Amino acid sequence: MYFETKLKMGQVIDERYRISGLIGKGGMSVVYLADDLRLKGKRWAVKESLCLDELHSDIQAEADMLITLDHPRLPRIVDFYLPDREGYSYLIMDYIEGMSLSQLMKDNPGPLPSDFIIQTAKQLLEVLQYLHGHHPPIIYRDLKPSNIMLTLQKELMLIDFGIARSYKRGISEDTVKLGTVGFAAPEQYGSGQSQPVSDLYGLGALILNMATGGQCSHWESGMEDRLYNHMPASIIPIIRRLLRHHPEERYQNAGAVLQALVRVESEMDRVNDFPISVPRSLEKRKAMVIALLGVASGLGTTHTSLAMSSLLAQKGAAAWVDFSPNSLVYNRIRSMLYSQITTIPYTDEQSVFSWKGVHYWKRPVNGEMADLLRGDYQYVVLDLGTGEYEGALDEFKYSDIPFLIASGADWRLEEILLWIKRKRIPPEMNWRVGLPLAEHSSAQLLQAAIGTDKVYGLPFQQDPFKPRGKLVEVFNEMFEEVFDVPTKVKSRSFFKRKAE
Incomplete structure (x- = not known):
């Protein structure tokens, strides 16, 4: 209640x-914008709070602590007015012009980019190191997007x-249980005193x-796969x-977490930092690229690529790309699933959305695949259509x-031979050829x-997004050597082995 x-x-x-x-306003405080009448053009944020009776004795000590803080990622607190007879107190601090993380997440639904998340975490750790380095340590206690x-x-x-406070040795638990549900550590609710590791939680x-795009803030079963x-x-x-849950099982200081994130970042840099002169064929080491190309229209190339993407998403992070410049497939899928998809923030020029574990991409700007392939995907499926445009054969x-789709009808088998001759690209050892609705004899x-x-x-499967079926069994057989797992092992076992 306000x-x-x-x-x-x-x-x-x-x-x-x-x-x-x-x-802005909360349950026990309101923040106003104020103009400085002495320093023309200067603006401040004024926080009006209603103090509980049991906190009056501590309010002066807490204000003195906040006024001493000096860090580039913390607003300066320049003035403080003690609670009046009715319990109202006022903090005068720097006005920070910009956008809250909660508003950013609201404007960009879906998971935020991993590099943005890591940079945000590193900057917060710098602040926590500073706060926890005080004697006694200052515990922030309310890390959440709106703050x-x-x-x-x-x-x-x-x-x-x-609700920041100084850590008091010898006290078994906090006097007042404060913190935002979902983000506050368990010890902030009666199981112990908040301490530096509470901020790390x-x-x-x-x-x-x-x-998770704002959907989760505590660990759940199956979170690794997600x-x-x-x-x-x-x-x-x-x-x-x-x-x-137990504080002693967490990292014990912000510096240790910062070092761990720097190692993650360095691993990402080693994968993503390709010299400009690297041959194009070597740029695709990060993601495994499966390119589907039809020798003629109407053979089910797109249907097959969508079914394959759905399977690969069970094995790892997967993206499907509508690569043909004149194709309308991406827009049709997006329109069909409009109420069910999650938009993925990427760039102003690029449209990406997620559905059932697959990220769907429109053709990248100018057809350049480098940024996508250097991302966090394990598998990228390219729907090249019939490939009658510049760059399609190179991508294939x-x-x-390379996965060629041809007709499974006996009387049309010659089409693929003529196509190979016309394109002058003899089959390589890594090629796969798919024949929709073909008999075994045709293959x-x-x-x-x-x-x-x-x-x-390729057996008929009406729904390309169906996770099981005869077509999926064929794909499992086709990729058995790639996955290096038995064809009928569940995807959960695959993820467990990868995480070890």
Whole structure:
């Protein structure tokens, strides 16, 4: 319940701070924008709080502590007015112009990019190191998206020290249980006294919240599988350790977490930092690229690519790309699933959305695949259509698994031979050939004709997004050597082995 404020627009505090706007409000406080009547053009944030009776004795000590803070990622607190007879107190602090992390997440639904999450966590750890380094340590106790500001200069600021406190040795638990549900450590609710590792729990909850698009802030069964889709695998055990229920099982200081994140970042840099002169075929080491190309239209190339993406998403982070410049498939899928999809923030020019574990991409700007391939995907499926445009054959040839789709009808088998001759690209050992609705005899005939045993008849499957079926069984057989697992092993076992 919001308390009744005593301030009004135009009111002046101490003949200096004139209230000019409302910034935000909570259950026990309201933050206003104020103009400085002495320093023309200067604006401040004024936090009006209603203090509980049992906190009156501590309020002066807490204010003195906050005024001493000096860190570039903390707003300065320049003035403080003790509670009046009714319990109202006022903090005067820097006005931070920008956007809160909670608003950023609201404007960009879905998981935030992993590099943004890591940079945010590192900057917060710098602040926590500073706070915890005081004697006694200062515990923030309320890390959550609404308390983190992104300035116009794209810098991070930690705001609202309303429930921060100094760590008091010899006290078994906090006098007052405060903190935001879902982000506060268990000990903030009666199981012990909040301490530096309590803020590290809050950091873990915040990272998880960003990585799940605001959906989760505590660890749940199966969370590893969920995070593999868009986070580096090496950050997952870090998040898990931060969110341990017992404080002694977490990282014990902010510096240790910062070092762990720097290692994750260095691993990402080693993968992503390709010299400009690297041959194009070597740029695809990060993600396995499967490129599907139809020798003619109407053969089911897109249907097959969508079914394959759904399977691969069970094995690891997967992306499907509508690569043909004139294709309308991406827009049709997005329109069909409009109410069910999650938009993925990437760039202003690029549209990406997520559905059932697969990220769907429109053709990258200018057809350049480098950024996508250097991302966090394990598998990228390219739907090249019939490939009658510049660059299509190169993408097919240089992919890890070129997958040619041809007609399964006996009388049309010659089409693929003519196509190979016309394109002048003889089949390679890594090629797969798919024949929708083909009989086994048709596959055998084509194997003999083109000299490869990787020709597969593709059974009919009406729903390409169906996770099981005869078509999925064929894909499992096709990729058995790639996955290096038995064809009928569940995806959960695959994830467990990857995480070890």
